[in-house]
Amino acid sequence: MNNEVRPQHNLALPYRLLPFTFVVLLIIIAVAMWPSDNQYGSKFLSWLNISLLIAMAVSVFFVSLRKLTIDAAKAGSVLRAKLVAAMVVMVLVPAVILQVTANQVIEKGMDVWFDVRVDTLLDKAMALSQGFYARISADMDASMVQVAQDAELVNEITVVPIGSMVTSRHLSKLVQQYSWDKAELFDANERVIAAAQMAFEGQSLSELRSLPISDAGRLSVLLGRHTSEHEIRENGEYVVGYLPIYDQRRQIALLRAQVRLPDNVASSARSIETDYRSYRELERHRQGIKELFMQTLMMTTIFITGVAGLFALFFAKRLTTPVEDLAQALKQVESGEFDGFVPVRSDDELGSLAVSFNSMTERLKFNMETLRQTQDELTGALVSSRQRQYVLENLLAKLQSGVILLDDDGSIRLMNLSCKQLFALQDAEKRKTSILDFSEVHLKPVLEFYQTMQTQALESLQTEMVITYGLQSFKVLARGSRLGEKGSGLFTGWLLVFDDVTQLAEAQKHQAWSEVAQRLAHEIKNPLTPIKLSTERVQRRFRNQVDNVEVFDTCTSAVINQVERLQRLLADFSNLATLPKPKCTQVKISSLIKDMSELYSAYHNLTFEGLPEGEVYCDADQIRQVLINLIDNALATKKPVRVYVVVDKLGSSFFVQDEGAGIDENTAQHMFEPYFSTKKDGSGLGLAIAQRISEEHGGHLQLVSASSPTRFCMFLPHVFPQSSEEA
Amino acid sequence: MFFSFAASAAEELKESEQIHTHIEAGVVYCDVQALNHEAYFLNVLGAGSAMTVYWQFKVRKISEYWIDQAVVTVRLGRQVIPDLVTKRWLMRDLSGGVVRYTAEIEEAMMFLSEMNHAAVVDVSVLDANSKYWLEAKLYSYEGTLKEDGWWTSLINWGEKMGSVAINLNNDVVGESVVGVTDEQ
Numbered sequence: 001m002n003n004e005v006r007p008q009h010n011l012a013l014p015y016r017l018l019p020f021t022f023v024v025l026l027i028i029i030a031v032a033m034w035p036s037d038n039q040y041g042s043k044f045l046s047w048l049n050i051s052l053l054i055a056m057a058v059s060v061f062f063v064s065l066r067k068l069t070i071d072a073a074k075a076g077s078v079l080r081a082k083l084v085a086a087m088v089v090m091v092l093v094p095a096v097i098l099q100v101t102a103n104q105v106i107e108k109g110m111d112v113w114f115d116v117r118v119d120t121l122l123d124k125a126m127a128l129s130q131g132f133y134a135r136i137s138a139d140m141d142a143s144m145v146q147v148a149q150d151a152e153l154v155n156e157i158t159v160v161p162i163g164s165m166v167t168s169r170h171l172s173k174l175v176q177q178y179s180w181d182k183a184e185l186f187d188a189n190e191r192v193i194a195a196a197q198m199a200f201e202g203q204s205l206s207e208l209r210s211l212p213i214s215d216a217g218r219l220s221v222l223l224g225r226h227t228s229e230h231e232i233r234e235n236g237e238y239v240v241g242y243l244p245i246y247d248q249r250r251q252i253a254l255l256r257a258q259v260r261l262p263d264n265v266a267s268s269a270r271s272i273e274t275d276y277r278s279y280r281e282l283e284r285h286r287q288g289i290k291e292l293f294m295q296t297l298m299m300t301t302i303f304i305t306g307v308a309g310l311f312a313l314f315f316a317k318r319l320t321t322p323v324e325d326l327a328q329a330l331k332q333v334e335s336g337e338f339d340g341f342v343p344v345r346s347d348d349e350l351g352s353l354a355v356s357f358n359s360m361t362e363r364l365k366f367n368m369e370t371l372r373q374t375q376d377e378l379t380g381a382l383v384s385s386r387q388r389q390y391v392l393e394n395l396l397a398k399l400q401s402g403v404i405l406l407d408d409d410g411s412i413r414l415m416n417l418s419c420k421q422l423f424a425l426q427d428a429e430k431r432k433t434s435i436l437d438f439s440e441v442h443l444k445p446v447l448e449f450y451q452t453m454q455t456q457a458l459e460s461l462q463t464e465m466v467i468t469y470g471l472q473s474f475k476v477l478a479r480g481s482r483l484g485e486k487g488s489g490l491f492t493g494w495l496l497v498f499d500d501v502t503q504l505a506e507a508q509k510h511q512a513w514s515e516v517a518q519r520l521a522h523e524i525k526n527p528l529t530p531i532k533l534s535t536e537r538v539q540r541r542f543r544n545q546v547d548n549v550e551v552f553d554t555c556t557s558a559v560i561n562q563v564e565r566l567q568r569l570l571a572d573f574s575n576l577a578t579l580p581k582p583k584c585t586q587v588k589i590s591s592l593i594k595d596m597s598e599l600y601s602a603y604h605n606l607t608f609e610g611l612p613e614g615e616v617y618c619d620a621d622q623i624r625q626v627l628i629n630l631i632d633n634a635l636a637t638k639k640p641v642r643v644y645v646v647v648d649k650l651g652s653s654f655f656v657q658d659e660g661a662g663i664d665e666n667t668a669q670h671m672f673e674p675y676f677s678t679k680k681d682g683s684g685l686g687l688a689i690a691q692r693i694s695e696e697h698g699g700h701l702q703l704v705s706a707s708s709p710t711r712f713c714m715f716l717p718h719v720f721p722q723s724s725e726e727a
Numbered sequence: 728m729f730f731s732f733a734a735s736a737a738e739e740l741k742e743s744e745q746i747h748t749h750i751e752a753g754v755v756y757c758d759v760q761a762l763n764h765e766a767y768f769l770n771v772l773g774a775g776s777a778m779t780v781y782w783q784f785k786v787r788k789i790s791e792y793w794i795d796q797a798v799v800t801v802r803l804g805r806q807v808i809p810d811l812v813t814k815r816w817l818m819r820d821l822s823g824g825v826v827r828y829t830a831e832i833e834e835a836m837m838f839l840s841e842m843n844h845a846a847v848v849d850v851s852v853l854d855a856n857s858k859y860w861l862e863a864k865l866y867s868y869e870g871t872l873k874e875d876g877w878w879t880s881l882i883n884w885g886e887k888m889g890s891v892a893i894n895l896n897n898d899v900v901g902e903s904v905v906g907v908t909d910e911q
Binding site: 044126129130133134230269270272273276277280281283284 | 771774775776809811813815869881
């Protein structure tokens with residue numbers, strides 16, 4: 001399974017910064033739109049836009065933060081973020097361009113709408129209307145001044161009784177004279193005393209009804225001078241004039257005259273006024289109107305961008321959900337789970353991809369199951385093989401025989417511990433990679449054994465060889481076999497097995513000598529006693545009869561002595577052959593040394609050094625025999641002799657050292673063999689017996705130093721080996 | 728720069744804050760002028776547009792450790808409707824219903840920008856041992872706004888024309904004296 005860590009699909013830094021840049025942009029726009037104190041019109045739209053911008057900025061900020069932290073780990077989030085960003089940018093860019101263009105158009109449009117010529121034209125039209133109205137009022141005022149000087153009217157009011165038509169006729173004249181529509185006279189109690197009216201088409205009866213006097217009329221009475229006012233009634237606009245009429249400073253009546261403004265002129269004037277008002281209002285709110293357009297456009301832009309963002313989120317989610325499912329399932333497959341199923345959400349390419357993916361995972365699952373079964377089988381086989389290898393290695397390690405497995409070219413493929421110990425290869429282990437590296441002197445027999453097999457193309461070979469390493473020599477039984485056949489494709493090489501047969505050979509030799517000794521003792525011992533007894537009898541009987549007694553004594557004594565020597569020799573043979581089993585007890589080393597010191601007290605060149613504590617488990621008589629043999633041999637050199645004991649945790653070592661001339665190599669090599677002696681009268685069995693006694697005690701006897709000072713060592717272990725005891 | 732701006736703003740505010748109170752016959756009256764609105768009113772009225780204003784007087788009881796408590800709120804409305812053709816301006820008191828024409832635009836402007844002798848609160852409503860604060864705000868609308876509903880305050884938050892502390896202990900009931908200390 002591939003556990004390689006895949007790189008995370010993180011958004012690049014520009015993409016990460018994009019939403020936050022957008023947020024900053026929104027905040028800058030909001031600050032720029034902050035309404036000033038001198039802003040015209042309502043600030044409601046400004047605050048609404050600012051609120052929308054801030055809400056959008058906060059939403060974008062938190063959504064972006066969530067997408068970049070929590071949802072970033074989700075599969076498909078990067079693609080989704082890119083899609084949303086792209087769609088928002090696609091909407092935002094044209095919207096901003098549209099906003100800027102619209103602003104410019106509005107700016108230019110304002111200049112066109114509020115042209116100076118229009119302004120001047122409206123001013124003139126308004127002045128014209130005002131002039132018309134002022135003219136009518138002025139005419140009314142002028143007519144009132146003239147009527148005030150009309151003495152005939154005063155006379156008629158005071159003289160003519162009320163109810164006659166004289167006054168009314170006079171009023172009719174005035175109406176016609178000043179083009180009034182109506183003229184009325186009121187007494188002090190505001191009752192109509194005379195009236196005249198211009199008839200015109202479409203006149204209704206209600207217009208004949210007299211209206212009450214207005215505040216302006218009362219003001220005129222109060223002030224005592226004429227006044228005029230404009231009245232807007234249901235049927236039209238009027239200019240109404242009031243004139244108090246006095247007779248010698250006494251007010252006798254109040255004249256009210258009215259002129260109806262032409263409907264078409266009044267309508268046009270009012271229309272001009274309305275247009276003028278509207279235009280001025282628009283002009284006054286020019287900045288506000290511009291801001292209204294811009295704010296509305298801005299709001300639309302914000303709304304469109306927001307909707308586009310939401311739509312982009314929705315669309316991107318729909319688009320990336322299948323991708324997310326696929327990525328999630330791929331992660332499961334990557335982690336080794338093949339149960340992931342991608343739902344097929346549509347019939348398009350993504351749906352087809354999901355179907356293909358599900359089919360692929362099914363096949364992968366089947367293949368993985370098969371692979372797992374094969375792996376289990378292989379693992380079982382491998383475990384079995386390893387177990388076999390373990391058993392073989394343990395077997396080789398425990399095997400007392402030395403084993404070397406060689407390739408065809410002599411390279412060492414395997415060499416067990418016994419082999420290394422046998423040939424003392426522990427230190428040279430790393431250098432021995434081939435049998436051809438066995439270049440040391442003591443290993444030459446091994447190399448020659450291999451070369452013999454190889455050069456003669458032998459299938460197997462068995463031979464005995466003597467390995468001499470230092471002062472030690474041991475016999476080795478070497479057996480070699482060829483393994484495998486060339487061309488079979490399997491392993492081919494050589495298997496060499498070496499066994500140390502030194503002890504076996506020694507035992508065989510001892511056995512042979514014992515048998516010889518027993519046969520000799522048996523064959524020779526029997527006639528020796530009668531020979532000796534007969535010789536002693538002859539000596540006693542015929543000593544007085546011989547001529548030369550001295551020669552007779554010499555001859556008979558020689559026979560007797562030689563017979564006795566032969567008997568001793570036979571006793572040694574017998575001892576060698578039938579050495580008794582040691583009867584071991586705990587013996588103090590100090591007592592052993594004391595005994596030997598007392599025994600050899602007459603020898604001044606013999607020194608016993610130290611009395612070490614400790615005990616040895618041995619047959620004291622046999623050990624004394626060994627020590628006596630060693631000391632006798634040492635004393636024979638006539639040189640100073642040292643005897644000392646070294647006790648360690650393994651056992652006790654008894655050293656006998658002399659300062660003689662030393663021992664030559666041939667002697668050192670054969671001195672422990674029976675019947676090897678450098679003395680004329682020696683049997684050559686002393687050291688052989690001593691060595692056998694040492695070995696019977698589980699120890700050994702060896703020549704530690706052949707050159708002067710010559711030193712022998714008898715080692716006795718603390719623990720007596722059971723096998724030896726039983727043997 | 729900020730301090731110079733703040734200083735000039737304070738001076739401007741001081742000039743515009745022509746607010747005084749006095750107690751007369753057990754009633755707290757207020758005189759207030761919006762001098763900084765005169766040009767605006769002249770501009771609007773001269774252009775033939777109607778103008779409606781509402782003067783709002785709010786008396787709040789000063790709390791030491793809590794938000795000041797509103798005691799009373801009074802709103803008084805005035806309206807001017809121009810007639811450009813006849814060069815007259817109709818002045819209407821929306822609170823009392825009095826209507827009057829004027830041929831002087833300055834008079835119409837002052838009708839809107841000044842509120843003199845406005846009865847705000849009866850002294851009996853106030854606690855003599857407490858401190859009160861009177862705040863005047865001006866809500867101005869172009870056009871003939873006939874109804875002063877709650878929604879109007881949503882789009883127009885008014886402009887503070889000044890505020891003064893009402894000290895009842897120093898006022899002599901029944902005399903028209905200025906018994907207040909300017910806030911600034």
